[in-house]
Amino acid sequence: xxxxxxxxxxxxxxxxxxxxxxxxxxxxxxxxxxxxxxxxxxxxxxxxxxxxxxxxxxxxxxxxxxxxxxxxxxxxxxxxxxxxxxxxxxxxxxxxxxxxxxxxxxxxxxxxxxxxxxxxxxxxxxxxxxxxxxxxxxxxxxxxxxxxxxxxxxxxxxxxxxxxxxxxxxxxxxxxxxxxxxxxxxxxxxxxxxxxxxxxxxxxxxxxxxxxxxxxxxxxxxxxxxxxxxxxxxxxxxxxxxxxxxxxxxxxxxxxxxxxxxxxxxxxxxxxxxxxxxxxxxxxxxxxxxxxxxxxxxxxxxxxxxxxxxxxxxxxxxxxxxxxxxxxxxxxxxxxxxxxxxx
Amino acid sequence: xxxxxxxxxxxxxxxxxxxxxxxxxxxxxxxxxxxxxxxxxxxxxxxxxxxxxxxxxxxxxxxxxxxxxxxxxxxxxxxxxxxxxxxxxxxxxxxxxxxxxxxxxxxxxxxxxxxxxxxxxxxxxxxxxxxxxxxxxxxxxxxxxxxxxxxxxxxxxxxxxxxxxxxxxxxxxxxxxxxxxxxxxxxxxxxxxxxxxxxxxxxxxxxxxxxxxxxxxxxxxxxxxxxxxx
Ligand SMILES: Nc1ncnc2c1ncn2[C@@H]1O[C@H](COP(=O)(O)OP(=O)(O)OP(=O)(O)O)[C@@H](O)[C@H]1O
Ligand SMILES: [Mg+2]
Numbered sequence: 311x312x313x314x315x316x317x318x319x320x321x322x323x324x325x326x327x328x329x330x331x332x333x334x335x336x337x338x339x340x341x342x343x344x345x346x347x348x349x350x351x352x353x354x355x356x357x358x359x360x361x362x363x364x365x366x367x368x369x370x371x372x373x374x375x376x377x378x379x380x381x382x383x384x385x386x387x388x389x390x391x392x393x394x395x396x397x398x399x400x401x402x403x404x405x406x407x408x409x410x411x412x413x414x415x416x417x418x419x420x421x422x423x424x425x426x427x428x429x430x431x432x433x434x435x436x437x438x439x440x441x442x443x444x445x446x447x448x449x450x451x452x453x454x455x456x457x458x459x460x461x462x463x464x465x466x467x468x469x470x471x472x473x474x475x476x477x478x479x480x481x482x483x484x485x486x487x488x489x490x491x492x493x494x495x496x497x498x499x500x501x502x503x504x505x506x507x508x509x510x511x512x513x514x515x516x517x518x519x520x521x522x523x524x525x526x527x528x529x530x531x532x533x534x535x536x537x538x539x540x541x542x543x544x545x546x547x548x549x550x551x552x553x554x555x556x557x558x559x560x561x562x563x564x565x566x567x568x569x570x571x572x573x574x575x576x577x578x579x580x581x582x583x584x585x586x587x588x589x590x591x592x593x594x595x596x597x598x599x600x601x602x603x604x605x606x607x608x609x610x611x612x613x614x615x616x617x618x619x620x621x622x623x624x625x626x627x628x629x630x631x632x633x634x635x636x637x638x639x640x641x642x643x644x645x646x647x648x649x650x651x652x653x
Numbered sequence: 654x655x656x657x658x659x660x661x662x663x664x665x666x667x668x669x670x671x672x673x674x675x676x677x678x679x680x681x682x683x684x685x686x687x688x689x690x691x692x693x694x695x696x697x698x699x700x701x702x703x704x705x706x707x708x709x710x711x712x713x714x715x716x717x718x719x720x721x722x723x724x725x726x727x728x729x730x731x732x733x734x735x736x737x738x739x740x741x742x743x744x745x746x747x748x749x750x751x752x753x754x755x756x757x758x759x760x761x762x763x764x765x766x767x768x769x770x771x772x773x774x775x776x777x778x779x780x781x782x783x784x785x786x787x788x789x790x791x792x793x794x795x796x797x798x799x800x801x802x803x804x805x806x807x808x809x810x811x812x813x814x815x816x817x818x819x820x821x822x823x824x825x826x827x828x829x830x831x832x833x834x835x836x837x838x839x840x841x842x843x844x845x846x847x848x849x850x851x852x853x854x855x856x857x858x859x860x861x862x863x864x865x866x867x868x869x870x871x872x873x874x875x876x877x878x879x880x881x882x883x
């Protein structure tokens with residue numbers, strides 16, 4: 311949504327292990343964004359340690375806020391609203407950003423908005439110049455979610471299918487551990503897969519042989535473990551396992567996307583969330599979109615994973631529509647996407 | 654001088670406005686409701702004082718020790734307000750606030766202030782009654798087993814804080830001179846604000862981004878390799 315006057319919204323993202331801040335202007339688009347990733351902090355622990363994540367957010371928020379405002383050439387009083395991620399996510403991490411964001415809005419006497427993190431991901435492709443119009447089909451593939459969503463407009467989400475167990479990104483992370491790769495594992499598995507040969511081992515494409523749009527990725531882990539146990543541990547085996555695992559995930563997502571497009575008749579496919587950065591998946595979905603005669607949209611790579619820009623964008627749209635939060639620091643660790651208010 | 658003070662380190666949640674000698678406070682005991690309560694409480698104290706937010710000169714907050722999440726709510730709110738109003742921050746010890754309150758309510762030259770830190774430990778510190786009843790820290794604030802508490806050569810007549818509820822027996826054994834225990838006290842914004850006002854007058858301010866909790870307990874996660882050896 312573009313408007314003739316500038317309405318500038320600060321976005322704050324702290325739901326997990328990235329501190330992200332950004333300013334979105336309703337007239338000029340994204341003005342600035344800054345991100346601090348905690349990957350190094352958690353690497354030695356093999357996963358996100360919630361208390362360490364929260365401690366880091368509270369240290370990084372203000373330096374990043376100063377950074378985005380100065381990059382945008384704005385002063386604090388130029389902000390017209392503050393949007394912060396209120397969930398879903400780690401409660402302590404959410405509270406750090408929510409407390410600072412909600413209090414900042416109060417001090418500046420501007421409205422605040424509690425943003426749903428997955429709505430942020432889902433709308434991230436709308437930050438691009440060539441952006442999809444509503445309605446569209448959204449494949450949301452991240453560390454905590456794998457969902458196919460019928461998106462009629464902002465806040466009008468029909469969940470068509472979702473993972474019954476592990477999310478696709480979670481499966482990447484777990485397989486990365488089995489392959490002795492670090493955390494987070496998605497990019498590392500993808501890089502290893504480039505050097506391997508899919509098809510040498512054969513993993514199932516879970517739930518593709520029956521109707522419906524739900525997913526299940528937890529079974530793939532067992533196949534990975536079995537193959538690794540049955541073969542000598544060497545670089546070729548690991549690369550071939552990574553390649554076949556990635557091929558299985560990508561093909562499964564592809565089959566369900568095709569099915570959902572045909573069932574809904576939607577003409578646009580939007581793919582977002584951390585796994586949408588995956589190159590093999592991007593090219594497979596591009597081919598699919600050509601075959602099906604629909605257009606496919608992705609966020610730019612840096613906005614696939616968590617960031618403040620998508621939160622500023624989602625918050626801006628809702629604030630412009632007159633929505634605002636009461637004087638409360640909102641944090642909802644579990645928060646179903648389909649309970650959001652439509653715009 | 655108008656100091657806004659907030660305190661959310663324990664089950665209690667409070668906000669206060671300290672103006673020269675005058676203190677207006679809201680205080681409730683409401684576990685896990687601080688995120689919902691603190692901002693409306695701030696508005697209430699300002700309204701009662703007839704002060705608007707832009708008149709606030711500095712924000713004092715209970716910087717710890719205390720519940721990790723509670724400390725971050727206070728720190729986050731303080732960062733947001735201080736940055737938004739472009740005013741300085743006054744980090745105040747929750748144990749000093751407890752000690753200050755105990756000196757006002759009871760006689761005695763020394764107090765041991767402590768909070769239950771779970772896992773068999775307390776956050777504690779010794780204070781001596783200073784000028785105008787303001788507590789002077791003796792030694793360091795620490796997270797420790799109550800069995801290790803020592804009087805450090807001063808006459809400790811008072812005890813204050815939730816640590817005394819859980820470890821009354823051990824603490825009385827370690828600090829035999831204690832004759833009075835105020836165990837149902839939680840740190841409060843009124844005392845945070847009054848101590849903050851003294852720091853403000855002395856020029857001991859920091860910037861919004863330096864509103865960071867003092868947790869005392871820093872060992873919060875173990876690396877997988879260390880775990881495997883046990
Ligand atoms: N190139 C890639 N290939 C596959 N997976 C990837 C790639 N890049 C990132 N990922 C995965 O994306 C996930 C991170 O994405 P994101 O930040 O959106 O998730 P999250 O915020 O942890 O979860 P959620 O958004 O569901 O709460 C991780 O699981 C990571 O392994
Ligand atoms: Mg995410």
